[in-house]
Amino acid sequence: MGAALGALLLFALRGRLCSAGRVPSEDALLSDTPTRPKPTPASPPPRRSTNPGKGFPAAALDPAEESGLTPREIAERRLERARRTLDGYLQATRYPPVSRPLSERPDLQNARSVPTATQPLARADGKLTDAKVTLSQDRFFLVGDEAARLTVSCTTSEGPATCEVRRAEARVPPTMPQAGTIPPAPIRFYDDGRDGDPEAGDGAPTALFAPAREGFGGYHGPIGVELLLHVDGEDGTARFEVVYTPAAPARFTGVVREALEEGSLCMYVQMAIDKPGRYVLHARADDADGKGFAFLEFNEELGAGSQEAKMCLFGKLVRDEHVRSPFTLRDVEGFLLKEDAYPDRELVPALVGNVHTTKSYADSQFSDAEWQSEEKKRHVDEFTKDVAEAEKDLEELEGGGSK
Amino acid sequence: MRIMPRATHLFAALFATTALFAASDAGATNYTLWIHGRNTSQSTKPGVYTDFSYWGPSATSAGVNKKAVNWNGVGHISDQNYRVRDALDCYCTGSNWCYIAAHSAGDLQIGYALALYGGTTRSVRNASPGADGKCGTTGSTQTGWNIKWVDVASGAGGGSELANMGDWAVGDALTTDLKTSNARTLYDHNQTRGIWFYMFAGAKGTAYSGTLPGQDDEAVAYHSTGGVSNTGGFCNAGDWFCDGTLNAGTTATSNNVAKWAYHTVELVDTGEAYNHYSSGSWAGIVGPVRTDMVTYAK
Numbered sequence: 001m002g003a004a005l006g007a008l009l010l011f012a013l014r015g016r017l018c019s020a021g022r023v024p025s026e027d028a029l030l031s032d033t034p035t036r037p038k039p040t041p042a043s044p045p046p047r048r049s050t051n052p053g054k055g056f057p058a059a060a061l062d063p064a065e066e067s068g069l070t071p072r073e074i075a076e077r078r079l080e081r082a083r084r085t086l087d088g089y090l091q092a093t094r095y096p097p098v099s100r101p102l103s104e105r106p107d108l109q110n111a112r113s114v115p116t117a118t119q120p121l122a123r124a125d126g127k128l129t130d131a132k133v134t135l136s137q138d139r140f141f142l143v144g145d146e147a148a149r150l151t152v153s154c155t156t157s158e159g160p161a162t163c164e165v166r167r168a169e170a171r172v173p174p175t176m177p178q179a180g181t182i183p184p185a186p187i188r189f190y191d192d193g194r195d196g197d198p199e200a201g202d203g204a205p206t207a208l209f210a211p212a213r214e215g216f217g218g219y220h221g222p223i224g225v226e227l228l229l230h231v232d233g234e235d236g237t238a239r240f241e242v243v244y245t246p247a248a249p250a251r252f253t254g255v256v257r258e259a260l261e262e263g264s265l266c267m268y269v270q271m272a273i274d275k276p277g278r279y280v281l282h283a284r285a286d287d288a289d290g291k292g293f294a295f296l297e298f299n300e301e302l303g304a305g306s307q308e309a310k311m312c313l314f315g316k317l318v319r320d321e322h323v324r325s326p327f328t329l330r331d332v333e334g335f336l337l338k339e340d341a342y343p344d345r346e347l348v349p350a351l352v353g354n355v356h357t358t359k360s361y362a363d364s365q366f367s368d369a370e371w372q373s374e375e376k377k378r379h380v381d382e383f384t385k386d387v388a389e390a391e392k393d394l395e396e397l398e399g400g401g402s403k
Numbered sequence: 404m405r406i407m408p409r410a411t412h413l414f415a416a417l418f419a420t421t422a423l424f425a426a427s428d429a430g431a432t433n434y435t436l437w438i439h440g441r442n443t444s445q446s447t448k449p450g451v452y453t454d455f456s457y458w459g460p461s462a463t464s465a466g467v468n469k470k471a472v473n474w475n476g477v478g479h480i481s482d483q484n485y486r487v488r489d490a491l492d493c494y495c496t497g498s499n500w501c502y503i504a505a506h507s508a509g510d511l512q513i514g515y516a517l518a519l520y521g522g523t524t525r526s527v528r529n530a531s532p533g534a535d536g537k538c539g540t541t542g543s544t545q546t547g548w549n550i551k552w553v554d555v556a557s558g559a560g561g562g563s564e565l566a567n568m569g570d571w572a573v574g575d576a577l578t579t580d581l582k583t584s585n586a587r588t589l590y591d592h593n594q595t596r597g598i599w600f601y602m603f604a605g606a607k608g609t610a611y612s613g614t615l616p617g618q619d620d621e622a623v624a625y626h627s628t629g630g631v632s633n634t635g636g637f638c639n640a641g642d643w644f645c646d647g648t649l650n651a652g653t654t655a656t657s658n659n660v661a662k663w664a665y666h667t668v669e670l671v672d673t674g675e676a677y678n679h680y681s682s683g684s685w686a687g688i689v690g691p692v693r694t695d696m697v698t699y700a701k
Contacts (some may be wrong), residue, residue, distance in 0.1 A: 067694060067697075067698055069698075074698060077698065077699075078698070078699060078701070081552075081699050084599075085551055085552055085599065088597075088599050088665075089597050089598075092597030092665060093597045097521075097522060097594065097596050097597065098522070100593075100664075104593055104664040105591070105593050105664070106632040106633075106660075106661040106663075107587065107592070107593075107632040107633060107663070108591060108593070113588075114584055114587075114588060115583060115584060115587050115633050115634050116634065117564070117567055117582070117583050117584055117634065118564075118616065118634070119564045119567045119568055119614060120568070120613060120614055122568050128613040128614070135584075137584070140584055140585075140588040141588070173574075173579065174574075175574065175575070175576050175579065222579060239567075241579070241582060241584065241585065278523075280519060282591070297591075297594070299519070299522055299523075337519060338481075339485075340481070340482065340484070340485050341481060341482065342478075342479040342481050342482050342576070343481075344479075344481035373546070374545070374546060375522075375545075375546040375547055375596075378545070378549065379549070379597070382500055382549065382551070383551070386551070
């Protein structure tokens with residue numbers, strides 16, 4: 001009983017027993033990794049797979065020797081993998097890559113989605129803290145006069161704790177060439193229910209950071225907002241990051257025209273393009289009940305001037321989702337992609353919210369045909385060949401009477 | 404019918420034979436491309452497809468016609484991604500097909516390439532690279548690349564909290580991309596052009612368990628290596644103090660956080676046997692991926 005309690009205590013304190021250190025390279029980790037036992041409740045045995053356990057030699061062995069499987073088992077698994085590849089691809093390509101069920105995008109249901117980041121409070125001496133910091137922001141990319149809402153909340157092992165922001169500063173990262181020329185800017189965080197703070201006195205301060213107003217107006221690239229925090233008696237830092245575009249390369253005009261084409265409903269989103277190039281756009285569509293059902297993509301070259309980005313609700317997707325029109329196009333966002341560069345994009349100001357509501361259409365006006373293309377045919381032909389070869393290999397083994 | 408003189412006939416046969424041996428990479432061929440992760444020593448040779456120094460001995464079996472896709476290992480994904488696209492153009496166009504293996508930040512590299520360039524027009528190339536890693540063109544083009552599937556060893560597609568904690572003053576450009584918010588917003592992780600990503604998630608991590616949530620392999624946590632669509636502390640079944648369990652396959656975590664589309668977990672390290680490091684001998688989580696390639700990439 002004492003040993004069990006001791007193990008439980010050790011496990012609960014495992015964070016405190018470890019030294020966080022600075023960001024290690026994988027090379028450094030190879031030399032610095034301490035050999036510290038990790039007390040956990042007993043784990044079940046390793047999951048059976050084609051892979052043996054740790055300490056596997058790097059010698060050139062054949063698959064049978066490597067995996068411990070018989071040739072027949074290997075042939076069966078290869079056939080299974082080949083079938084899975086073909087079936088998976090066929091399933092995935094019922095619709096084109098640019099017109100997908102919204103359910104496939106759990107992390108992109110709305111525009112400007114950014115996951116929260118929770119991490120220990122970073123102490124100057126590198127020691128691990130009991131305090132954890134959660135950073136939430138309403139956007140990662142911003143353009144022009146836009147502002148990002150940055151909220152920090154804190155916990156300790158005893159539960160929610162007050163985050164006291166003692167200092168916050170926005171600065172260009174040292175890796176950027178402009179780091180020495182653009183001075184850092186102080187940023188105020190508030191917990192008074194004003195200035196962007198959603199709830200007064202909740203211990204989670206918020207700031208509205210607008211780069212253009214803080215001296216970053218002509219700068220294109222990442223900006224870090226570093227906080228010095230005091231949490232339940234501990235001091236440390238945390239950092240937000242955004243990527244800023246000073247001047248938009250294009251804008252959505254808000255004009256959208258629609259056309260039923262070959263059984264799919266296509267929406268032509270009008271843009272005023274200052275900088276020609278490859279534009280990558282995303283949008284969502286809701287059904288008549290306001291339920292999101294489609295995720296649309298545009299990834300094509302556009303010239304300067306007035307242009308249209310075509311995004312289609314693929315007919316079979318509409319039919320399979322069993323949705324009723326009129327449909328609403330919403331949350332249209334995107335950027336000019338800059339190949340082989342960093343930053344790799346110039347942001348177009350998003351149209352957040354409802355952008356266009358279509359006319360009503362009968363279900364029968366949408367085609368139930370699967371997507372076809374040269375790309376799809378090429379893949380299906382190859383994957384079908386792989387299945388045939390794998391079947392033949394297995395038949396030959398079975399015909400040879402292998403065990 | 405024109406009858407060739409004997410000398411011409413002999414020359415034609417000799418030419419055909421020579422062409423066959425000289426262009427041994429140019430026919431319908433399957434390749435296995437290995438895309439490495441962060442490499443602060445920048446020791447690999449970009450454009451040299453025979454340099455497997457990041458992984459282990461080059462004589463080791465690791466899939467059919469294996470090629471090492473090297474990049475500088477410290478630069479921004481967007482800056483270095485051309486190395487990956489060059490390799491894909493070289494070996495995965497025309498009648499040639501590829502299996503892809505990626506480690507750590509290599510997950511970001513292949514994910515970025517597929518999401519942003521996977522539907523673009525590519526030149527069909529001849530699988531005969533020059534010193535710069537680019538292959539010659541054939542005059543044909545196609546949409547995207549010929550990829551069968553992708554194996555990912557401890558993928559950092561979702562970033563790592565170690566990068567979040569990083570010291571800016573000493574961080575390299577790639578560390579910025581490896582922050583969880585940066586990695587997850589860099590591209591649409593669900594856009595794989597219908598190609599499946601098989602995720603191999605290691606759990607032999609101890610030193611950074613206070614920083615990395617849930618199970619980790621000492622550099623990357625399960626939320627990333629398991630292809631989960633949000634951050635969180637995900638663990639093996641039976642572990643304590645976690646947000647949820649990382650399930651095998653495409654099943655969401657036990658607390659209902661979905662995986663990215665076309666991502667399936669092939670290995671959940673319930674025995675905590677695999678750490679992050681290849682250690683120059685195809686070790687760690689790279690080991691099971693290598694075995695998977697040997698078994699299936701033919």
